[in-house]
Amino acid sequence: MTKGLTALAGALLALTLTGCAQPPVTTTSSAVEPDAPAGPSFKACLLTDAGSASAGSPAQQAIDGLDRTQRELAIETDSVTADSSADYPRVLQSLVDAQCSIVVALGSGMANSVEAAAKTNPGVQFALIDAIPNSAPANLRPVLFSVQESSFLAGYAAAARSTSGKVGVFGALNVPAVTIYMDGFVQGVGYFNQAKGAQVQALGWKVDAQDGTFVRSDSAPFSDTAAGRTAAESLTAQGADVIVAVAGDSGQGALQLASEDSGLKVI
Structure with a gap:
């Protein structure tokens, strides 16, 4: 049974708009004009595991959500994969070096590496999907679903x-x-x-x-x-x-x- 993370695209959109500060007290929604000019330079990046993006998988749904973010908000995006858990720190740092404004990582196996990267790079926003780190600095937001x-x-x-x-x-x-x-x-x-x-x-x-x-x-x-x-x-x-x-x-x-x-x- 694959996870139905159909809300992930919306979550990525919200994270892109609000960053990873404390969640807003109220939320609003509005239509985005297709030809609206881009705002300040913003780059949203996604880290998944190699081979995890099969049809209907959480990784593929995350990639689809990132694509939607690019279309609807007209911002720059990037998606990379890590060959193994040992590769997480290097890939996370490569995304930081690539000037990503927010780095979204998928899965509990990445929790420790994402937490360490967030603490090392306080100027970059991080989001951890489907997992809770041991501690969350101000620039790291766990994103969970009521599955x-x-x-x-x-x-x-x-x-x-x-x-x-x-x-x-x-x-x-x-x-x-x-x-x-x-x-x-x-x-x-x-x-x-x-x-x-x-x-x-x-x-x-x-x-x-x-x-x-x-x-x-x-x-x-x-x-x-x-x-x-x-x-x-x-x-x-x-x-x-x-x-x-x-x-x-x-x-x-x-x-x-x-x-x-x-x-x-x-x-």
Whole structure:
């Protein structure tokens, strides 16, 4: 299941307009004339991981949002990729050196590097999508989405469709950007039980312990179909007949399993 960050373009637009100071008390919206002259020189830049921009992925949606920013605000933009986590500091500094006014980074894995870059370069604005740094200097803004609300609905829907009385969820990695979905799923199942007087069991995630079922792949937890199938099989073996996959392309493994088992449903 890929993340639906459809609000990301708007977030990038807002960040471009307001910078990374404290969020404004009020917000307004207005049409942007296509031929409006550009304001003061401004350059918005994006950092993603190499190979992460598959169709519908958060990285691709971020790139699309950056493109929209360029069209609608008539500003300069740039998008670069890092080959590995070890490359983050160098690439971040290269964007600073390229006179980027704001640098947007995507994902919890970049949090420490972005925090360090922001502290080293107080004159540049930074935004960290989908993650919270250990500390945020004035020029660094975390950008988060209430994704647990969508997975809450998925949990409710899963419980409503289950005939075995057991539903399951698995994730790609035990990181906040993934587990917040799993929290919402379990809470949605719990609300269904409360509303309907049911006793559907949620497998694959324990909210209190923050522990559960994950894709077992050392190299590609978000794109290992076989490992995703194995994670789904571990839930069906416990009786789950509806499964939610929070694992990117690894979730395709759960779909493969469902194509062979007419009693299994996958979200």
